[in-house]
Amino acid sequence: MGSVFWLSLRQLGGRWRMALVLLLAVLPVGLSLLFHFLGGGEEADKRDYINFMLEGLFVGGIMPISMMALSTAAFGNEIEDGTLVYLVLKPISRWKIALHKLLASVAIGGPLLVISGVIVTMVGLNASFQPALAVGVSLFAGAAAYAAIFTWAGLMSRFAIAIALIYVFFWEGLVSSLITGIEYFSVRSYTLALMHGMDESTFEELSERVIELPAAIIGTAAVILISFLLTVRRLRRMDAS
């Protein structure tokens, strides 16, 4: 049933949405080049770079916003314009529809974020293969987790973007920094922990703030699986008219 996947790619690849996602992917690359030419490379600069560029800007902002723009629209747009009926009136299981929608938003957002993240890492940290791989893998996993959550949110509410923003900036940004233990329920935290776990020496700076690697792996997998199951459940129970 690749038809749903290709349809979703076309739906999500709309001009303005793609322009926004591309802009978000290019922005950190431009900043990293600026950083590089302004004379980065000292140990203190490297720490700032990880804190600001990778943790703050990329993982804390660019990645969730990009995936929010894509994934909330995976079902949200079809519900809004009424075209979802063309899918749900076909002889195809709901889990397949949900899976292809999820894969489509990951297929667009994931590679863009990974490429951007790897370039940012290579340029800013004068990095070799290991840290670039750590950034690429962790960003892809984070993008998939956000995609799963926001795809479900897009199916649940017309205000999915508002819900997503609250989750990213209030829950992950504010609450998790104030209350101990919340970081175990945060995609941002999983992403940073994966990054750190795959290359502890380069990302040593993060060691005091990240959760354990196994917890991050389990957390990421659980978020993807639970969000996906909730999406399927919602698709089966909702009135699709």
Added chain:
Amino acid sequence: MSALETISTQPVIDVRGLSKWFGNVVALNDVTLSVNPGVTGLLGPNGAGKTTLLNLMSGLSKPSDGEVIVLGEPVRDNYELYRRIGVLTANEAVYPFYTGRQFVEFAAKFYDLPSPADAVDLAIQRVGLSDVQHRNLGAYSRGMRQRMRLASTLVHDPQVLIMDEPLSGTDPQQRVEFQDLIQQLAEEGKTILISSHILEEVEVIAERILLMMSGKLAAAGNYRAIRAKLDERAYQVRIVTDAPRLMAAALVKTDAVESVSIESDDEIVVLSRNVTAFMKSVPKLAQEQQIRLTRVEPLDDSLESIFSYIVER
């Protein structure tokens, strides 16, 4: 209602005690009906519950109570059943980036058809859009878009067709073609349920009708039997004339007229229970009495008034 109901042993669509409510609003209230092969019209004014009923029959909505059986199987959560059902919803949205043909091809991909390209060709040909099939859907008129949507509904040659207001947006010529197509499909043995809020749209093609009113089934049965009941109802007709008193005096003597009221210096309102005889008598009386008629028009020929009449009976 039972006197009008046609008896069927194995209905293609079997609706049993179906209700749907949204919060405190009851959209559909304990509806039981059946639909058999041929064309069945689902009539009712806006807000009567037609779309709610069709959505439940299509499995798009979950009933609050009751059940819908289509081709012997529950329709809700039964995705394989869509191989044998075609649904044309009232929402006219389409994927704007597809051409007409791509839209039908997209639908065809889900049915494991032996020859999808031939099926697409046939479906587009049946709706008469072969010459514009490569045009983008966004460039279609509303009527053309509606027909291409029908082509995508027909592409897998479904046994049952459920269509919500399919004639909306079509011009008179397209409407006639559409009605011909529906009749052809019915002759092929398909079961077709078609909704409308306009009596004239449905009366041409449906031999049986279901009348909805305020979320309930008001009447169901043979179209002609219901039509006969409609003909018995009291019609109000307004006549604008230069001699209202003379016309009123002449009309009141005829059997077809129940009462006449003089509304103004040039207008009377007539109440008749035999509208056919009444309409024949009006020009004849005017000619005999040398009365000039400026306008003769029904006052309550809306579907709402017809339904009110049937429900009150």
